[in-house]
Amino acid sequence: xxxxxxxxxxxxxxxxxxxxxxxxxxxxxxxxxxxxxxxxxxxxxxxxxxxxxxxxxxxxxxxxxxxxxxxxxxxxxxxxxxxxxxxxxxxxxxxxxxxxxxxxxxxxxxxxxxxxxxxxxxxxxxxxxxxxxxxxxx
Numbered sequence: 189x190x191x192x193x194x195x196x197x198x199x200x201x202x203x204x205x206x207x208x209x210x211x212x213x214x215x216x217x218x219x220x221x222x223x224x225x226x227x228x229x230x231x232x233x234x235x236x237x238x239x240x241x242x243x244x245x246x247x248x249x250x251x252x253x254x255x256x257x258x259x260x261x262x263x264x265x266x267x268x269x270x271x272x273x274x275x276x277x278x279x280x281x282x283x284x285x286x287x288x289x290x291x292x293x294x295x296x297x298x299x300x301x302x303x304x305x306x307x308x309x310x311x312x313x314x315x316x317x318x319x320x321x322x323x324x325x326x
Contacts, residue, residue: 235272
């Protein structure tokens, strides 16, 4: 017997079965794949031309020192950043994956006790001299 059935028998109730939630990745047809490839190529072209224009507009802004030139420069930079984000989103969508930060390591130090206990520990020593031993979990 499963754990659910044991609990149901003890509590004299019938277990509730929930349908499994599985997401199926859409199958890319040829036209959709072609559209994604075309979009990627167009965005890459825009990024390349925008980067070339960025160098030229930066030179104009330096020479003229006009506020409007710097405004145009900042708008172009923002547009290029957005284009790069869109290209990354298309690549992720095309591969059917998502970017995650699962390789992060988080260490939390927690003192379990009252404030009086903490003050007793700190009182005879300077704060810099207190070392609390801990074991790292792997």
